[in-house]
Amino acid sequence: MxxxxxxxxxxxxxxxxxxxxxxxxxxxxxxxxxxxxxSGSGKSTLLRCINLLESIDDGQIFLDGEEISxxxxxxxxxxxxxxxxxxxxxxxxHKTVLxxxxxxPMKVQGKNKDEATAAASALLDRFDLGDKADQYxxxxxxxxxxxxAIIRSLALSPRLLLLDEITSALDxxxxxxxxxxVRDLKSDGMTMVLATHEMGFATQVADxxxxxxxxxILERGSAQQVLHEPGNPKTQEFLRRVHQxxxx
Amino acid sequence: MSERINSAWSPSSRELxxxxxxxxxxxxxxxxxxxxxxxxxxxxxxxxxxxPGWEVVKKTFFDLGYGRKVFPTVIAGLxxxxxxxxxxxxxxxxxxxxxxxxxxxxxxxxxxFRFLATAYVDIFRGAPLILIILLVGFGVPxxxxxxxxxxxxxxxxxxxxxxxxxxxxxVIRSGILSIHPSQRAAARSLGLTSGQTMRYVVLPQAIRxxxxxxxxxxxxxLKDTGLVSILGVTDxxxxxxxxxxxxxxxxxxxxxxxxxxxxxxxMTRYTDRxxxxxxxxxxxxxxx
Numbered sequence: 159m160x161x162x163x164x165x166x167x168x169x170x171x172x173x174x175x176x177x178x179x180x181x182x183x184x185x186x187x188x189x190x191x192x193x194x195x196x197s198g199s200g201k202s203t204l205l206r207c208i209n210l211l212e213s214i215d216d217g218q219i220f221l222d223g224e225e226i227s228x229x230x231x232x233x234x235x236x237x238x239x240x241x242x243x244x245x246x247x248x249x250x251x252h253k254t255v256l257x258x259x260x261x262x263p264m265k266v267q268g269k270n271k272d273e274a275t276a277a278a279s280a281l282l283d284r285f286d287l288g289d290k291a292d293q294y295x296x297x298x299x300x301x302x303x304x305x306x307a308i309i310r311s312l313a314l315s316p317r318l319l320l321l322d323e324i325t326s327a328l329d330x331x332x333x334x335x336x337x338x339x340v341r342d343l344k345s346d347g348m349t350m351v352l353a354t355h356e357m358g359f360a361t362q363v364a365d366x367x368x369x370x371x372x373x374x375i376l377e378r379g380s381a382q383q384v385l386h387e388p389g390n391p392k393t394q395e396f397l398r399r400v401h402q403x404x405x406x
Numbered sequence: 407m408s409e410r411i412n413s414a415w416s417p418s419s420r421e422l423x424x425x426x427x428x429x430x431x432x433x434x435x436x437x438x439x440x441x442x443x444x445x446x447x448x449x450x451x452x453x454x455x456x457x458p459g460w461e462v463v464k465k466t467f468f469d470l471g472y473g474r475k476v477f478p479t480v481i482a483g484l485x486x487x488x489x490x491x492x493x494x495x496x497x498x499x500x501x502x503x504x505x506x507x508x509x510x511x512x513x514x515x516x517x518x519f520r521f522l523a524t525a526y527v528d529i530f531r532g533a534p535l536i537l538i539i540l541l542v543g544f545g546v547p548x549x550x551x552x553x554x555x556x557x558x559x560x561x562x563x564x565x566x567x568x569x570x571x572x573x574x575x576x577v578i579r580s581g582i583l584s585i586h587p588s589q590r591a592a593a594r595s596l597g598l599t600s601g602q603t604m605r606y607v608v609l610p611q612a613i614r615x616x617x618x619x620x621x622x623x624x625x626x627x628l629k630d631t632g633l634v635s636i637l638g639v640t641d642x643x644x645x646x647x648x649x650x651x652x653x654x655x656x657x658x659x660x661x662x663x664x665x666x667x668x669x670x671x672x673m674t675r676y677t678d679r680x681x682x683x684x685x686x687x688x689x690x691x692x693x694x
Contacts, residue, residue, distance in 0.1 A: 209595050238597035248592035252610050261606060262596035307592075314597065 160222075162187050162318050162349045163208065168217030168227075170200075170207055170373075177203045178214070179373040185318070188347040192360040192381070195370035196396060201353035202245075204370070205320045208351065209242050222317065238266055241311030241319040245326050247303045249295040249310070255282070256291040259310045267314065274313075281309045285339055301332030308339055319343065321352035325359075357385055357400060369393045469657040476649045476658045483645035484665050490563055490631040490641070495624060497567045502574035507604070509575070510582050523575075530572035536633055539565040543637040562634030570627055577619050581612035618681040625673045629666060642666070 163185040170178040178200050185191050193201045206212045208219060210226065210233045219227040226236045249258050259281065260274040269277075282288045285305055295303055304324055311319065321340065325333040337359050343350070344363045354360055360367055360381055367384040369377045369392075377390040388394045417425070454460060508516060508523040530538065542565035547556040555561075585608050593603040635644035642665060646658035 206591075211591055211595065234594075234597050234599050237595055240595070242592075242595035244588065244592065246588060248588045250589065250592070250607055250611075252614065262598060265602050265606065266597040310596070 160187055161185060161220075162222060163351065164220040164223075165208070166218050166220075168207060168219065169215045170203055170212060171215055177373050178207065180217070181374055182217075183351075183368065183375065185349060185351055186365075187349050189365035190344050190350045190352065190363045192364040192367045193351065193353040193370055194355070194357070194360060194367060194384075194396075199370040200373040201370055202322050203373075205242070205322045205351065205353060208318075209240050209320055210236055211242075234266070238314055239317045241314065241316035243304070243307050243311055243319070243321045243324050245323040247295070247300070247307045247327070249303055249307055251295055254292050254294055255287070255298070255306050258295065258306060259313050262310070263313050278309070278313055281312060285309060285342075299332060300328045301335045304328065304332075304336045305339055308336070308343075312343075317349065319348055319350040319352075321350060321354075323353050323355065325354065325356060355400070357397075361385055369396065371396070466654070467656050467660055469655055472653070472655055473657045473661050476646070477661060479645045479649065480642050480658060480661050480665060483640055483642035484662070486559065486639060486641040487628065487631045487666075488669075490559070490566065490634065491624075491628045494563050494567050494570070494631070495627060497563075498570045498574050498627070501567065501571040502578055505571060505575035506578035506582060509579050510604075512600075527572045527575055530569050531576065533569075535566070535569045535630055536636065538569050539633055539636060541565075542568070543634075558637040558639050559634070562631075562637050562639050566627070566631060566634065570623065570630075574620065574623055577616050577623065578612065581616035582608060584615060585611050615684070618677055618684055621673065621677040621680060625670050625677065628670060628673075632666070 161184045163183070165181065165183040167180050167182055168178055169176070169180060181200070181204065183191065183204075193204065195201055203212060207214050214227055217227070218225055221236065221239060225231070249255075250261070253261065256275065256278055259278040260271070263269045263274040263277065264271060279288065279291065282291055285308075287302065287305060287309070290298060290302060290306070295306065298306065304327075308321075308324070324340075325336050328336065333356065337356065340350070340352070340359075341363060352363075364381040366378060367381045368375045369384055369388070369390070371392050377384055377388060377393045384393065385397065388397060457463075505523045505527060508519050509527070511520065539562060543558060543561045546554060546561055546564075582604075589607055589611070590603055593607040594600070598606070632641060632643040635641050635647065638644070640648075642662045646662040649658040650656050
């Protein structure tokens with residue numbers, strides 16, 4: 159199996175604060191890699207670096223064998239191959255659900271309006287949002303907004319999907335409708351890297367779980383191994399605290 | 407999605423009590439407002455009309471017959487102000503938008519233009535409009551350049567456009583900067599270029615946000631077109647001045663003022679409503 163994403167020894171700091179410290183990661187095709195760890199452990203920064211929203215201070219990132227951390231690379235072309243979904247949805251409030259989804263296919267891929275609309279409608283129907291196509295985002299529930307945001311990133315048929323704590327801004331009842339989309343995508347064979355605090359969900363979809371602490375991966379392995387039989391004392395401590403908060 | 411109000415519902419006796427209490431309170435407030443308005447306005451008016459000079463003032467400022475006579479010339483002047491406002495307003499919109507975009511761009515090729523735009527805004531926002539009008543109105547014709555009209559209406563408009571473009575550019579720029587960076591991140595992560603992100607995501611939201619302050623500037627623009635009268639443009643102010651200086655009766659000024667108010671007051675009311683709607687919309691925007 160070829161690796162879609164290959165990260166070797168990246169470093170990133172904001173001012174004096176070292177956020178990613180010599181971190182390496184491989185993501186094979188059709189697999190889901192789940193990042194867990196406390197807030198500030200570097201999960202979001204790692205995802206933003208992969209998407210070139212942040213530039214790295216050292217190391218290399220490869221997408222399908224091509225080095226995307228090369229400064230002369232066309233960032234817009236790289237980002238076309240990467241889907242990104244944010245914790246706070248970040249839908250465009252002045253555009254309808256349908257326009258949110260068709261914007262990038264039309265402007266980035268040069269599809270015509272009919273083509274883009276047909277593809278977007280098919281995706282909306284598939285995820286039970288067909289009746290929301292002409293609504294504005296602020297009329298939707300948080301769960302619906304996040305599902306639209308996922309569909310928006312899928313509309314470009316990305317090679318790799320990056321999901322940054324996509325359920326953290328939702329109330330518990332809405333979490334499941336968003337996670338069920340991710341489960342569907344996983345069974346479709348989508349390659350993904352996701353940061354999450356939902357340990358039960360991580361167990362269901364993860365091919366590999368990575369525990370981040372202070373910008374490095376302290377422990378990695380199958381969900382069973384990392385979440386249920388952690389070897390590293392820091393992982394044990396983190397999971398004990400998550401368990402106390404009732405999230406496992 | 408909300409359920410229909412049940413038609414069988416009738417308000418409880420407690421609710422009926424509350425309603426009549428609310429009515430009593432609002433009646434009392436209306437009476438207080440009416441009494442206080444009568445006292446304040448009555449005092450002001452009686453001070454004016456019992457003053458020793460009232461008869462003279464009435465004749466020189468509120469001469470109805472003379473007012474009616476000068477009305478056509480003043481309104482013809484006001485037409486110039488309106489033309490200036492709309493033509494100038496269009497030019498200001500185009501220039502201000504370009505300046506705002508230049509000042510917010512990071513493109514290295516545009517660096518010199520970014521500096522020029524900043525200098526431009528600093529100069530024209532900082533200098534009094536009346537000085538710019540005098541400098542452009544009398545300075546540009548003195549240069550004797552060929553191809554530039556020395557028409558005072560044209561030069562007056564140019565001066566107003568130069569100054570207002572600087573103000574409006576700053577309003578638009580503040581709108582652009584007020585859009586949360588997460589919107590830009592979302593657009594860029596979809597592969598949109600920085601230009602497309604500005605065009606389709608940032609600018610439409612920014613402009614919507616600054617419509618109320620822009621309407622405010624539009625009202626100011628209409629009023630400030632009166633300043634071009636110092637170049638000799640026969641606008642409403644100048645027309646009133648010519649009449650007043652012939653007869654030493656100042657009623658034409660009052661006529662001009664009333665005409666300006668007839669346009670600006672509805673515009674400011676409309677602006678206030680737009681601002682209120684904007685505030686209401688923002689509070690329901692939630693997480694976005």
